[in-house]
Amino acid sequence: MKTPEKGQDGELKLLERFEGERVNQMSPVLLAYVGDAVYELYVRTQLLAKGNRPVGEVHRDAVSLVRASTQARLLKEISPQLSEEEKDVIRRARNNKRLTPPRNVDISDYRLSTGLEALFGYLYLKGEEEKLNKYMSLVLSEFEKLEVPAI
Template sequence: MKEWMIELSNKGIVKTEKEVKMMAPLTLAYMGDAVYEAFIRDYLIHRSNLAVGELHKMAISYVKAKAQAAIVHQLEKQLTEEEWGIVKKGRNQKSPSPPKNADLIDYKYATGFETLLGYLFYTGRVQRLMDIMEKSVEIINNNNP
């Protein structure tokens, strides 16, 4: 998984710090959501031999707003001041539509988590991005034995 992110970085997706800070937090969250979803799908495919429908059901437990909110709360003390500021910036954005299957607070923290992932992706901090996503899997696995 890490290899394709590095390859994207090498193809010019990485932006300057200034450019990324000028991006809308919800735009970063949009990319963060995609990166995290791809990471989780890859993780599940490499650890099981299940049909696509079962993989999808398993993926939901990792990517739903409640799970992402739990992740970001457990990671808070491990995040730098800058990273937590990015989470808060994403969390505080007004959503264009209300969440359908989540509490508003969980949805906001999930948006903050995804904003951080998008930020790390676009700034080319692939190793930090991978560390956070790997820790997120551990958190979910420990909460759902």
């Protein structure tokens, strides 16, 4: 395992960004694996920003935002803004033959959500924070639909 390096400011540098070609060669399932974590952290952070609430309520709201049907809807919303390269990442993930959805999940929603997660993983690993933030900001519209009491 690689030891974390220190940056110029002395802080630990835990995240290694990858060259574009290396990211392009990664399995779309691996990209989705990372993208799932990125999306989950984003959702949880945004829910915490809404105020201090019981963890059960926050979890319930997070689950509603990370479910496949919500992610599929988000992908459909941002599709017109995507580059051909980004669409290719999504297509590769969506068409992966090894995808096995959990029970009670629509297969088409699951494939689209995997594509969205692969896109988020791809952008994150390439260090394209501006694009990642642009697409993640669309998620904010979903938060507005939640009835979360302000504290």
